[in-house]
Amino acid sequence: MSHSYEPAARQAWQWLETVARFSETRDPDREGVTRRCATPEHRDVLEALGGWMRELGMAVRMDNGANLIGRHASATPGARTLLLGSHQDTVPHGGKYDGILGVILPLALIKYLQDHAIELPFHIDVVAFSDEEGTRFSSTLLGSKVLAGSFDDAMLEASDDDGVTLREALEAFGCRPERIAEDRYAPEEVLAFLEVHIEQGPQLELEDLPVGVVSAITGIERHRLTIQGLAGHAGTVPMHVRQDALVGAAEVIRQVDTLCRETDDLVGVVGKIENAPNGVNVIPQTTTLSIELRSPRDEIRRKARDTLLERIDSALTASRLGFDHALTYEQSAVQCSAWLSEELQGAVRDSGLPPRVLFSGAGHDGLAMRSLCDIGMLFLRCEGGISHHPGEAIEPEDLTAAVEVLVHVCHRLAKRHAAV
CATH class of the missing domain: 3.30.70.360 (Alpha-Beta Plaits)
Known part of the structure; x- marks a missing residue:
């Protein structure tokens, strides 16, 4: 494994440590991370992420579903968009990596591309989805449904424990929920959606593998x-x-x-x-x-x-x-797209690792994104398979492996694009 991926991975580790502090709890290592949709902690995360995105030269915007989107633009005319991302929200007293890892690692990828002046024939949009867990409004997959165009306006009337509706919370957050339908991506403009996530299970650790390719979401x-x-x-x-x-x-x-x-x-x-x-x-x-x-x-x-x-x-x-x-x-279960899973397996091999294919027993934003485009997932090993718990833990070296796999995926997609 090349040492050239380590600076981006080290930066990812520092970013992960920083965002863990944006929580209703004070000590993420003992009390876990609690971060709900459209709260001060959510705003703090978006401000930090937005700042890092701008430092990487990305164009940054927040849509009306409180998703943060940063674009690493391609110089290719008529370029399509590869979507990379995951959710910023957590369960109460959750871990430091569930969800947010899938936002930070794509930013580390962008850092690598920038540092090595790598041009791609497609845009990369990194998305921090506003709400996947549904902790505050029982509004599972809120953010990804907005991008996929499957958001139901009836969700806006859901209320939290204090009687605040989702509509009111989004308006206070600076969104215009009546315009959510305008935030949908056009299917013909999207290349695919790729999410990186901790495994939330022990299989990769038992087999001493840093990453695995997901075949389906349960x-x-x-x-x-x-x-x-x-x-x-x-x-x-x-x-x-x-x-x-x-x-x-x-x-x-x-x-x-x-x-x-x-x-x-x-x-x-x-x-x-x-x-x-x-x-x-x-x-x-x-x-x-x-x-x-x-x-x-x-x-x-x-x-x-x-x-x-x-x-x-x-x-x-x-x-x-x-x-x-x-x-x-x-x-219903959602199958990851065969061609994208094959490219992910190839990228793992390109990184000098054996490709391990496994399914996800948990739900993810891909459940909603599948109605928009082809989807793929890359799992990262987590210690003991622990998730939704303060004991969530990963190895810094595995971040290096994941960055390398993502870089190889981009090279493979660029070759695929050129062959079409």
């Missing part, structure tokens, strides 16, 4: 299941005649875990439980569970759903328990 579905039993005195009702809703819930949890363990490319969790009457000496009458299933292949996820519901029905019926079920959320 599909997700969520269910609410309410089990109906019969309350009674826990000291007087014999065990063999009880209709204990919580015991039924334990069987449901076992069924979810068993199904996911026996099915390739499927993960799931029962993440939330509500129990009633919830007394120390009362047999539970109703227990409500959340069930989530994820897979990069929708056919696997949907087949698993059918199997799971059949098993749940059989198990609860045998225990003389009833249940109500509702599908509360469903997001």
Whole structure:
């Protein structure tokens, strides 16, 4: 690996350390980073990013969805645009790298291109999306939906815990939400969208690899299941005649875990439980569970759903328990574009590394951007696979590897462009 990539990587590390301080929490290493859409911390991040972009000679603007966009312009007439970026917002007490890494590393790429006077036949727009996590307004993928043209104006009426609507927050932030539709990119002007993100899992670390190429972004579905039993005195009702809703819930949890363990490319969790009457000496009458299933292949996820519901029905019926079920959320999987994934794998090989292809079990801005253009993702190794937690950590050397891969991707896309 060439040492010429290290200055850009060192700069990326310094930038990451700086932006971590723009948080509602005071100590990002212990309390994590909390940064929500259209807040003072969001403004501070955009001011810092905008300043660094201008120092790199980029043209900078904020759109009406509070996305910050910096353009590294090509001298080629009629050039298309390669979009690079990720989200600036975090979950409460999140880590220092989820999201923002995918903004900072593209800026390090621009630094490398500038330092080495490399001209490209396409523009590069680096985007800091305003809101992917949905922490403040439950408005998942807000920023990327604006660029992709799939933003629903009804989202503007969503309110935060203080009753402030998204519309009001954006207006106070200097945006004109009534003009969001004008901020959409034209598909014919876009070459592709590429996002760099920490893996949020342990696979790259287990295989001692700094980067990996993403094949797909997982599909997700969520269910609410309410089990109906019969309350009674826990000291007087014999065990063999009880209709204990919580015991039924334990069987449901076992069924979810068993199904996911026996099915390739499927993960799931029962993440939330509500129990009633919830007394120390009362047999539970109703227990409500959340069930989530994820897979990069929708056919696997949907087949698993059918199997799971059949098993749940059989198990609860045998225990003389009833249940109500509702599908509360469903997001189809998104496949990364084959040609862009191939170029990413080639760029990894160009960097002297073996290409590892894996799918993302988490959602990303590419879910929205896929309706605009072809998408690709590059994962960066993270320590222990930890994310959404103050313990999020990366290695500085991996930043060097990622910068090199991004440079090789640009060279490959330039050759591809010349061949068209």
